[in-house]
Amino acid sequence: MRTFENDSQSVPRDEAREDGWVSAEGTIPVEAAAGYALQVRGLHKAYGGKVAVGGLDLDIPASSFFGLVGPNGAGKTTTLKMCTGLLRPDAGAVWVDGAEVWHNLARTKAVIGVLPEDLLLFERLTGSELLTFNGLLRGLPADTVADRSRELLEVFGLTEAAATMVVDSTHGMKKKIGLPCALIQGPRLLFLDEPFEAVDPVSARSIRTVLERHIESGATVVFSSHVMELVERLCDRVAIMHQGRLVAEGPTDDVRAGTSLEDAFVRLVGGDRTSGSDFGWLGTSSG
């Protein structure tokens, strides 16, 4: 396991060059080391003066179920957006399946599936129409789209919801519709931002089963979540982000170090804030 104290994990360009990540000419290598589904070096993004992601390094082996956790505003969503080509980083590089993302956008997008957290879909389409639309956007043949749509809608229990406009669906249902959209081209690397949020337990189990089968087939799943129990149960590797930086990364058992992942998380991101108050007024209904 790697743990990072303060800001020591940021990789300056010179250091990165010694590390072999920047070529002698000073350019970012288009190809990266084999065996990794995702590699990130020195990823940086700031909005105005506020640093959202500050020099992130990450290695995610192929065929792993990788959990990215962190408190609200830690930079998880920004990181996932930069890794999927949806947000241009200020600095740093990302390699997906061995190819640098920002030099090979088309190739990258062909091998990844994305389920964003905010889930802004074309809401005036029905679930089934949205799935067909997404499959054809990705250049799949119409027959393949039809077959896979039918299978995915059935597995996720969406056969009935498929005829309803997305705008009329609940938040959980929208998540369930977004997931088949991310899966339809059978991506080698799947990025899921809070995939289990607002999803009922039965559907969550179906989703887990599909994702586990996806991993077995050699694919990699990277997902962010606030539910530590879920991450602990599902992920073989985990990274904890705080204030735009990694504070720990490695196999899940190593990161939690004999405690629960939640305890490790609370310890690493700043401890228990409630220790100074006894909240004696709670439950008294006093004005």
Add this chain to the structure above:
Amino acid sequence: MARHFLRLKLTLLRNGLRSNWLRKLGIGFSVFAWFWLVLATLGLLLASRSQALVVPLVFDAFFLGWLFLPLLGMGTDETLDPSRLALLPLERPALMRGLLAASLVGLAPVATLLALSGALIRLRPGLSGTLVIGALLAVELLLCVVGSRAMTTLFSGVLRSRRGRDVLVFVLAIAGIVPALAGQIVPRLLVSPNHRTITVGPAGRALYWLPSGWLAHAVLQARAGHLPVAVAELLAGAGAVAAALWLWGWALQRALTTSEPATAKQARKGPGLFSPPLSFLPRTRTGAVAAKEMRYMWRDPRRRASLLSVVILLAFPVAGIVMGRTHARELVLLAGAGVLILSLQAVNQFGLDGPAFWMNVAAGGDPAADLRGKNLAIAVLGAVLVAVEAVVLAVLSGGWSYLPAAVFLGGAAMGVALGVANQASVLAPYPMTDTATNLWGNNAGCLTALTGLLAMVVTGLLLGPIVAAVAVSLTVWRAGLVAVAAGGAIYGFLLWRLGCRLAANRLSIRQLEVLQAVSGRSVP
């Protein structure tokens, strides 16, 4: 409790002034609009010689405005929505007192009072008359505010449902046409056709039917010295306020204890992107985008309204022939006007997608296919519009010989306008607000208007040679009109190809910037 609500309202007003420049611009615009409305109303009340018409008209207009306009701006004032207050441990009368106090603070109530005070300034009816008119103004303001509260509370459930909001967005989008029609029709209904003085027409008497009309009548009676009548009407107005209060209280109780209505899920028959009538579209990325666009044209209330406005505009030349104002057979050549407007409405094609455009970006592939798909949807609809309009005009005017030229000219107009619109869509995309709390179509202010105007001017300039050639042909060489129009269609096609290619090249480089621009604040 009233004090807390007053403080809440003042905090909301202050926070509004602290927010981003777009919001500040909106507030500045509201202040400006209210300022002119107050001045115009004061001018009307003070200067008009037909007070019997103007006073009730102003009183009714403010009353009706207060009743209905807040429904359109439900999301702009957080204190308007009773569902936000459901969990507060407050008795209903205390809640109503607080809400009423909050309602009386702000730009709208102050401006209303200032505008209506013109009724007080005009003529000097003596102290008792002044007092009665002052009381009448206070009752009118209360009537406006309480009536408005009752309406927003009564419809709060419907307005939070998707179906209700769709209807409202549609109404709002076509509202632009209403003032033009009202300007033509209302004066004829209200005023008697008397050449020397303006008197109240038969329909004008209906102005006195509303409670605000009673108060207006009371103002006129007080001025004329008939104080007992004025006081009786004042009491009647106060009774109307009491009735509105009761209605508000009842609606508030209902709104606070009834769960939010779930929009009935409407299952689509034969679900499928390419279900009839779209089964002719190719099963490709271009076809998928076109099918999505065409489904949106019907399902998205804003686009449905745009389409309706085009159809209404097409009705004008038809109405001209039907009403006997013109019999010119050349009118058939105007059949392309609808498709021109339809294409000009496409200046922000990615803005209509909004933040959902990330799906296209994430899919990778050829972004030019997205543009072609969007253009294909407009072209299919435009072709239908041109064909129908040309045939209708030909049937009515007998100008069948102009039909082929009209179709070619429609194609030319569409090609040129779409070429320009594609460029505008990529160069100056802007977000269209479609959130759960704001109905106003888009709030990018000047940029929106400027983009549309610029695209219109450029399209006009590029269409200039075609218009000139057609005019020359109509004057000196009618036989060659079809050839000229066909040439125009080729010119339009080439300009579309050029516009599309340039826009696609730019889009492939700037796709992320376009996504960021159309997402507004959704992308961090």
